[in-house]
Amino acid sequence: MGDHHHGPAKGITRWLFTTNHKDIGTMYLWFSFAMFILGGAFAMIIRAELFQPGMQLVEPAFFNQMTTLHGLVMVFGAIMPSFVGLANWMIPLMIGAPDMALPRMNNWSFWILPPTFLMLASTLFMEGGAPAFGWTFYAPLSTTYAPPSVTLFIFSVHVLGLSSIMGSINIIATVMNMRAPGMTYMKMPLFVWTWLITAFLLVAVMPVLAGAVTMMLMDIHFGTSFFSAAGGGDPVLFQHIFWFFGHPEVYIIILPAFGVVSQIIPAFSRKPLFGYDSMVYATAAIAFLSFIVWAHHMYTVGMPVAGELFFMYATMLIAVPTGVKVFNWISTMWRGSLTFETPMLFSIGFLILFTIGGFTGLMLSIAPADFQYHDSYFVVAHFHYVMVAGAVFSMTAAIYYWLPKWCGRMYNEAMGKTHFWISFVGFNLAFFPQHFVGLAGMPRRIPDYALQFADFNMMSSIGAFIYGASQILFLYNVIATIVSGKPTSDEKVWDGAEGLEWTVATPAPYHTFETPPRIDPAHAHS
Amino acid sequence: MIRISENANVDTVIKLVTVAIGMFAFVFVVMVPLYDVLCDALGINGKTSGEAYSSVQAGVDDSREITIQFVATNNEGMPWDFGPSVTVMKVNPGAVNDTVFHARNPLPEAMVAQAIPSVSPARAAEYFHKTECFCFNQQPLDGESSAEMPLQFIVDMDLPRDIRTITLSYTIFDVTEMAGGVAVR
Numbered sequence: 046m047g048d049h050h051h052g053p054a055k056g057i058t059r060w061l062f063t064t065n066h067k068d069i070g071t072m073y074l075w076f077s078f079a080m081f082i083l084g085g086a087f088a089m090i091i092r093a094e095l096f097q098p099g100m101q102l103v104e105p106a107f108f109n110q111m112t113t114l115h116g117l118v119m120v121f122g123a124i125m126p127s128f129v130g131l132a133n134w135m136i137p138l139m140i141g142a143p144d145m146a147l148p149r150m151n152n153w154s155f156w157i158l159p160p161t162f163l164m165l166a167s168t169l170f171m172e173g174g175a176p177a178f179g180w181t182f183y184a185p186l187s188t189t190y191a192p193p194s195v196t197l198f199i200f201s202v203h204v205l206g207l208s209s210i211m212g213s214i215n216i217i218a219t220v221m222n223m224r225a226p227g228m229t230y231m232k233m234p235l236f237v238w239t240w241l242i243t244a245f246l247l248v249a250v251m252p253v254l255a256g257a258v259t260m261m262l263m264d265i266h267f268g269t270s271f272f273s274a275a276g277g278g279d280p281v282l283f284q285h286i287f288w289f290f291g292h293p294e295v296y297i298i299i300l301p302a303f304g305v306v307s308q309i310i311p312a313f314s315r316k317p318l319f320g321y322d323s324m325v326y327a328t329a330a331i332a333f334l335s336f337i338v339w340a341h342h343m344y345t346v347g348m349p350v351a352g353e354l355f356f357m358y359a360t361m362l363i364a365v366p367t368g369v370k371v372f373n374w375i376s377t378m379w380r381g382s383l384t385f386e387t388p389m390l391f392s393i394g395f396l397i398l399f400t401i402g403g404f405t406g407l408m409l410s411i412a413p414a415d416f417q418y419h420d421s422y423f424v425v426a427h428f429h430y431v432m433v434a435g436a437v438f439s440m441t442a443a444i445y446y447w448l449p450k451w452c453g454r455m456y457n458e459a460m461g462k463t464h465f466w467i468s469f470v471g472f473n474l475a476f477f478p479q480h481f482v483g484l485a486g487m488p489r490r491i492p493d494y495a496l497q498f499a500d501f502n503m504m505s506s507i508g509a510f511i512y513g514a515s516q517i518l519f520l521y522n523v524i525a526t527i528v529s530g531k532p533t534s535d536e537k538v539w540d541g542a543e544g545l546e547w548t549v550a551t552p553a554p555y556h557t558f559e560t561p562p563r564i565d566p567a568h569a570h571s
Numbered sequence: 572m573i574r575i576s577e578n579a580n581v582d583t584v585i586k587l588v589t590v591a592i593g594m595f596a597f598v599f600v601v602m603v604p605l606y607d608v609l610c611d612a613l614g615i616n617g618k619t620s621g622e623a624y625s626s627v628q629a630g631v632d633d634s635r636e637i638t639i640q641f642v643a644t645n646n647e648g649m650p651w652d653f654g655p656s657v658t659v660m661k662v663n664p665g666a667v668n669d670t671v672f673h674a675r676n677p678l679p680e681a682m683v684a685q686a687i688p689s690v691s692p693a694r695a696a697e698y699f700h701k702t703e704c705f706c707f708n709q710q711p712l713d714g715e716s717s718a719e720m721p722l723q724f725i726v727d728m729d730l731p732r733d734i735r736t737i738t739l740s741y742t743i744f745d746v747t748e749m750a751g752g753v754a755v756r
């Protein structure tokens with residue numbers, strides 16, 4: 046295999062044609078960061094408009110395009126690809142494989158993304174504007190009343206789905222077929238486990254999303270009536286199909302984040318993860334339950350009482366495996382030799398804030414109470430606690446944790462800690478008050494609001510600007526590390542870190558594990 | 572060096588692609604029909620049957636009277652005058668009742684309309700039988716003309732006793748463009 050032993054090709058073709066899991070992981074990570082900035086810019090416009098009551102900066106129609114694109118770009122452009130990037134980088138290193146199982150497909154699943162988002166963003170300049178029907182694109186808003194750009198939107202969703210499915214197939218094939226000898230399933234690091242389960246979820250529900258947009262396409266252009274009552278269809282059917290995808294989707298977002306903190310917390314507690322087996326089973330249980338709770342997003346559409354009750358109890362049941370995880374992380378820290386480097390700070394931030402988000406989720410799961418909370422800012426606060434303080438904080442922790450391994454240089458710890466504290470304060474200032482305005486009756490997705498919400502909204506906007514600005518510090522820190530960080534060649538960058546990725550040289554060579562590592566059968570999971 | 576067999580990967584890919592295609596098909600061949608079947612069978616969403624009721628009730632229950640309210644709504648942009656001739660009726664379960672809705676097309680050109688029924692409380696939908704309804708078919712109307720549209724219905728003898736009022740609502744849609752195309756209820 047002569048051609049396997051040279052380094053990367055030179056120039057742009059290295060990136061265009063690469064099949065190397067580390068290169069592809071890097072591209073995913075940079076791309077998702079770019080999308081994070083773009084989606085963040087949309088959020089800044091939203092918060093600037095909401096800084097004061099009254100119409101300030103933008104037209105209501107444009108405001109709606111901003112909320113829609115913000116959600117779509119953050120979910121499909123920032124969070125999901127960032128975790129795929131992390132999977133590409135880390136899964137082969139963690140299971141002792143030389144690369145992903147299907148390297149060429151890997152290249153494709155990345156490269157179809159940038160043009161798709163370019164296309165989606167370009168709809169802003171189209172006649173009629175970008176999609177303005179919310180990231181949940183309920184029919185008939187997204188069919189009968191949609192702007193012409195909806196067709197491009199549908200096409201983008203198809204391509205994104207395809208990319209996710211290809212990425213997931215690759216991850217499943219890698220984990221199932223490429224583990225080093227002796228790396229049994231119950232020895233895999235938890236990040237690999239959570240991604241394996243996530244990938245199965247993706248293969249199961251991305252086609253459902255594709256089905257939903259296909260029906261929209263047919264309703265709009267080919268005269269069918271899936272979602273149109275006039276022709277015998279039903280708009281509520283759209284919501285069922287969307288949330289049958291949508292609820293598993295939120296677990297697709299959070300499970301890899303669970304995996305990340307399950308790697309980081311033990312490292313900085315200098316103790317093995319508490320309750321490894323129960324973590325694996327809890328993850329599987331959450332994945333299973335995620336298929337039978339979707340209608341908790343639809344309590345107010347007029348379901349029969351039996352339906353409301355079923356979905357209410359099923360939703361509450363999810364709190365059990367989720368609680369198991371939270372207790373396991375806390376028990377891991379219990380009596381550990383804790384230190385608080387930046388990755389650990391972000392992980393602890395995750396732990397606290399995600400738990401708050403879980404509790405508001407439980408409040409929302411109470412069907413009769415949800416009639417008050419539904420479509421209010423309370424829901425906005427809930428899902429930002431689980432998606433930003435959950436998924437994004439854990440992703441940030443992951444970057445700080447593995448960056449020294451990737452580039453052989455240490456980031457600036459003081460700057461990292463500053464980034465954490467500014468993020469933590471900014472995030473809470475932005476989203477905690479939204480609980481209050483939501484309970485007091487402020488609806489989501491509106492460009493103007495009643496006067497009594499003014500103070501809390503101004504706080505929210507200031508917090509959002511602070512959180513947004515702190516990401517510039519993050520970007521600066523990462524670039525400074527890559528360019529001129531203090532070199533390190535310790536294989537184990539963190540003294541408490543466990544796992545195969547810490548046995549290869551630092552920085553991680555272009556090719557690793559071309560001969561499989563030896564795994565001590567007595568040694569437990571990492 | 573290559574340590575895994577290519578076959579194992581091909582095998583995994585084939586299985587997973589099958590799952591993905593299967594789930595895509597699942598949406599169309601299971602979820603959509605199942606939703607309609609469930610809604611019809613359970614009367615969820617207040618959907619009533621799209622076909623004429625043909626069985627005969629065992630008798631007439633004179634012991635109670637059910638109030639039937641009729642509501643008519645025009646979907647956005649639908650110019651017809653459309654409404655019930657009487658807005659409230661008192662009926663006995665088991666009895667056959669007749670009423671008419673009137674419709675007028677004020678525009679000069681011919682149009683086709685489709686009325687979509689919904690029953691509230693939704694629980695009552697499965698006990699509300701229509702033996703004849705203008706909503707079973709699309710309704711064409713020449714320009715500037717009117718029509719009386721008949722409705723004949725039976726309230727089931729088994730209607731739960733706690734239900735005393737049933738509201739039957741029709742929303743009328745302009746389907747001139749899609750007329751003759753898709754099957755409607």
Ligand code: HEM
Pocket residue numbers: 181295296298299341342360361363364367402403404405406407409410411415418419420424427428431432435436
């Ligand atoms: C204990 C766990 C959780 C429970 C019980 C829960 C419950 C709920 C409920 C009932 C709603 C619907 C509220 C409404 O629209 O009235 C909701 C909305 C939402 N949840 Fe959660 N949730 C949980 C965890 C999560 C996680 C982990 C995520 C994602 C990482 C998430 C993301 C969302 C999103 C995005 C929405 C809003 C969707 C929208 O309408 O735009 N949730 N949650």
Ligand SMILES: [Cu+2]
Pocket residue numbers: 291292295338339341342
């Ligand atoms: Cu949900």
